[in-house]
Amino acid sequence: MREVATQTIVDTVARLCMEANYFLGDDVIKVFQEGLKKEESETGKNILNQLLQNAEIAKTENIPICQDCGFAVVFMELGTDVCVQGNIIDAINEGVRKGYTEGYLRKSIVSDPIKGKNTGDNTPAIVHTTFVPGDRIKITVAPKGGGSENMSEVKMGKPADGIEGVKNFVIDRVLRSSANPCPPIVVGVGIGGTFEYVAFLAKKALLRDIGQRHPDPFYADVERELLERINKLGIGPMGLGGRITALDVFIEVHPRHIASFPAAVNINCHAARHKTAII
Amino acid sequence: MAEPIRLKTPVTDEDIIKLKIGDSVLINGKILTGRDAAHKRLFELAKKGEPLPIDIKGQIIYYVGPAPAKPGYVIGPAGPTTSGRMDPYAPLLMEKGLKGMIGKGIRSKDVRDAMQKFKAVYFSITGGAAALISKQIKSVKIVAYEDLGPEAIRELEVEDFPVIVANDAHGGDLYEEGIKKYRRA
Incomplete structure (x- = not known):
């Protein structure tokens, strides 16, 4: 059984939260560029150009693409031959806390839907776990805007x-x-x-x-x-x-x-x- | 595309009447920010006829809750939030003198009617272009409801703030017109 320290989970999730918010995927950049050729509206073209410039600024300066840095939705594929020492969900939330705080990301989560206040660190994350064969852990962070x-x-x-x-x-x-x-x-x-x-x-x-x-x-x-x-x-x-x-x-x-x-x-x-x- | 129109705040009825849907506008001067929680408070005061903590006459409100500023930055990324959530509050604020709103997404009929009645305009700004937009904000000052954190009312000094007239004071609706123009069967 392969062992993984919870700190590794914390650091990985923190890094993914920041990277997902700062760096728009090359696939999206490419489709914006293709869209510019197809778009017939001048206003539409201007907007696509703004989105390309925005992605470039965010990437260069390590700042979020959008002020809504999302609900941290985490998809985890957990290998059945890997053992995490400690509580893996706590580690993911710690990673979100660290990523959103150290990364200057906006905290948008309210503790209780009716009576709550902003939790101040964007936790808790929504975690979807599936079990897969093997000794690896695959973690995807997908911040979701409101x-x-x-x-x-x-x-x-x-x-x-x-x-x-x-x-x-x-x-x-x-x-x-x-x-x-x-x-x-x-x-x-x-x-x-x-x-x-x-x-x-x-x-x-x-x-x-x-x-x-x-x-x-x-x-x-x-x-x-x-x-x-x-x-x-x-x-x-x-x-x-x-x-x-x-x-x-x-x-x-x-x-x-x-x-x-x-x-x-x-x-x-x-x-x-x-x-x-x-x- | 036509040259953008430069608009200096505070704005007058004459400024507003000239604006038509589809116009590109560059706003210069001071604008206010506010979203859900701040609007609720302003609305409740206005409904009771009590004075507001800020003067909204001739002002433009930007629907935004910025991300935190990194050290050395004036403000964090600051793109628009969905304007429709402010629809229940907007007509009364226009009655009290608000002249412009900046956000993203469609407005209700009540809000559109109020824009005609009280001579106000709704500007669209590109959602998700928050890093780019933040570069046009030169200074930030909290002017009311500091306890609301990211939702506090701020006064932003903006330079060539790039917006598009989405609803004008003449009943024009770019969302409706735009879809009509580009829809294919």
């Missing part, structure tokens, strides 16, 4: 709705979100599972790099079709009209109950932030 999260939705449809029903749900959700989630957006879609699991699938879908298609050609085609349809809606950068409304659409699926047909849409802003480390 504006785009608020435009997300779960729908318990009927099996008769089929894939067309899901497509219409996604299009309608994007249309109703309009300018609010800071378009151009990334759209995560979950299909199947249960009420709570489908939302997790939609969130997990957002971890993919722009352009990375679903391995099943059927879902890969649905992703392409949805992206094309969304970019015909006319919402455009910041919702002020234009061609580039979404950067990509990602679908994740899971077996479902014979009676249920859950679907979820989790919207991400253009700051599609996620950084991964393997310990």
Whole structure:
């Protein structure tokens, strides 16, 4: 059994929190540049140029891309042959505390949804753990902003709705979100599972790099079709009209109950932030 | 694209009337900040007819809760938050003399109607361009509700602060017009 010290977890999570907030992925930068060629609106082009300049400033100066440094959502794949000495969840929260404090990141978490106050250190994190074979720990930190999260939705449809029903749900959700989630957006879609699991699938879908298609050609085609349809809606950068409304659409699926047909849409802003480390 | 319009604060009705949706505007001078918690307090005072801790006549409020400033920085990254959350409070503040709002995302019909009635304007600024926007902020001073931390009301001195008119005082709505223009069947 391989042993890992909790301090390693703390330091890794702290580093990932900062890197995710400072460094926009090359995949996103590339799709902004491609979008500039396709965008027909002058205002839209100006906005895409601002986003490119913004990413450059954030990277050079080690400051956050966006003032909303997000809820720290952590995906952990824990090898069954690795032993962490101490409480791994406490270590992740300690890492978030350290990363958000030392990294000058905004703290946006309220301790109780009704009665609470700001926790002052952006803890607790939301941690999704899965167990995998092997002796490694894979940690992804995906800070999630509030504006785009608020435009997300779960729908318990009927099996008769089929894939067309899901497509219409996604299009309608994007249309109703309009300018609010800071378009151009990334759209995560979950299909199947249960009420709570489908939302997790939609969130997990957002971890993919722009352009990375679903391995099943059927879902890969649905992703392409949805992206094309969304970019015909006319919402455009910041919702002020234009061609580039979404950067990509990602679908994740899971077996479902014979009676249920859950679907979820989790919207991400253009700051599609996620950084991964393997310990 | 047309040359941007330069707007100096505080603003007058004449300044506001000239602005049309889609105009690029560079704001210079002092603007105020405020988001959910500060708006709630201002609204409650205004509703009771009590004086506000700040003068909002002719002023522009920027919906922002900045990230902490690194040592040597005037302010941390400071992009807009979603304006719709301030919709319940905005009409009364316009009635009390507020002339402009800066944020991101769509506004309610009540807010749009109030902009026409009280001659005010809503500017969109690029969400998620927080590092870039912070470079146009030259000084920061907390002027009310210090206890609210990142939500305290600040006075920002801005230079060529880059915004776009999204809703004007004539009923124009760039969100609606923009979608209409670029929508494909």
